[in-house]
Every structure is written in C-alpha cells, then in structure tokens.
Amino acid sequence: MDPVAVRPATEADLPAIAAIYNQGIRGRGATFETRERSPEELRGWLGRPEHPVLVAERGGRVLGWVAASGYRPRECYAGVAEFSVYVAEEARGQGVGDALMAAFLPACERAGLWKVLSRIFPENAASRALCRRHGFREVGVYRKHGKLEGVWRDVVIVERLLEANLT
Template sequence: MDIRRALPADLDTVADIYGREAREGHATFDVEPRPATWWEEKLAATDDHFLVAEHQGRVVGYATSGAFRPKPAYRHTRESTVYVAPGHQGLGTGRALYDALLAGLADDGVHLVVAAVALPNPASLALHRACGFEEVGVMREVGRKLGRWVDLAWLQKVLG
C-alpha cells in the first residue's frame, strides 16, 4: 500500500467512498454526497493534508484535516478524518493514513488534533485509540440520520 498526496485524478474515487457513507452510513452527518467542486476546493487547500491510500493502483481510502473552528486562537488545532473503502477496513489502511496525516500535521506545528466519531463505531474508536487519541466526551443524540439519533464521541491527540 502506498500513502501519498491526493491528486485531481483521485477525486472521483474519494467522492465515491464518502458518498456511500453519506447515503448509507452514519460516519458522516451529511446525507447527500458532496459535489465535485467541494472536493476540488479541499484538494486545493494548502493546509488540509489531503492524502490517499493506494493499493494495487486503486485508491482505497483517504485522510484529511481541516480547521477546527475559524477563530484565530484555534489555528494550532486541526480536525482530522479518515475514510476507508469497504473491503479494505481492518487491514491497516486507516492506521497507515493516520500515521502519515499526523506526521504531516506535527511537521506543520499543529499542537492538537481532534476527531469526531459517530457511535456506535468500535472499529473507528479502536483506530483512534491505537493512534494515541483519547476520548474527551460524548455528545448524546446530536445528529439524526437513517431514522435514528446518533451520538458523537470527541477524541483528541496532543502532537507537541
């Protein structure tokens, strides 16, 4: 498996991975796939560390970061996200993506990385804990998707 910066040619596959989760899962609170322009803007953002995992020439997951909040005092805090395509989960793809993402963020002087995990999602919680995140709280019934209320666990990792 190769972890590398995302390229414009990767965006359709990345959008498919995310779109499936938007339509069928609860890992994102989006209910519709994001438009191509959103992915293009994400790729163009210089501080988002948009990475993909490629296996046998095919993109099988991605990781990115974004601003936690737009206020200046949060500039050293980033929110992270990792998505892995079905069939590639549990094989180390998420861990490889997270290791590369966190290293890049640390190199950029990011102090704290936060992640939100919709519950239940024991695999994602295990991935975050294995990467050194600690759970800092749960927001109960914060989102409604697929006919049910969804809790959201917040995790954080201090980088420096």
C-alpha cells in the same frame, strides 16, 4: 498482497475520494451527511498546506483517504484541525486506516497543527479502535449532537495532541 502506499491527494484522486466518501454517506455509520458529494464539490479540500489530505493506494487504486479541515475561525484555534478518515468497503480490515493515520499525524505536525480531533458515532467501533491505536483519547460524548434521518445521535469526541508543536 502489495503494500499500501500513502501520499498527498491530487485532483486526479477526487473521483475515488468522492466514491469512498459516498459509500460512507450511504452506510449512515460514519457521518451526519446524507447527500452524496461529487468530485467537484471536494476540490476545495486540496491545496491548503495547513490541512493535509492524504490517500492510501495499492496497485494504483485509491482505497482510502484522510483529510484535515478547519476547526473554528478564531485565530486562537489556528493549530487545531478536525479530521475525517474513510476506507473503501472492500479494503476495510486490511490496514489501510492504520497506514493513513501513520502518515497523517506527521503531516499535521509538519503543517504546524498542535491538535487534531474528530467526532465518531459511539457504535463505530472500527474508527474508535483506529484512533486509540494512534494515540487519541476519548474526551467525552456530545449527547444528541445532531439528527440523522430524524433520529438524535450522540458522538464520541476524540483528540490527539501533536507534542512537537506544543513548545
């Protein structure tokens, strides 16, 4: 099997990013989103140096992505970003998520971020394990954080400090 290569996402990757994101939306195990997204709707994710977006590919085929986004608009949170990471169903368990996170965290440091965080459904064991392997800590649980198809859902909050930018 060819190795996984990770690189910054481009506009040409948007159809694959949307397809993988839509798999996650349909699966109902990784996001509160219920409406699938088009590549055009995701275009705004690109071109923001302070919020890296990376893709993992093998043999020229995008198998996963990770993206940082703004946390809060207040200036005091300028170095904090939320992130999402998604792997195509057929590529799960093949190290794609690990490759993405291994490249993403240094990219976030280079972007000047000092913390990245996310919220994960408690039963999403794969995402929680991925985060643990890459130095995230589970901070706590937001109970009844949102409704998904009429059912209240909890989320586990994970965070990782990027020490290089905490001086």
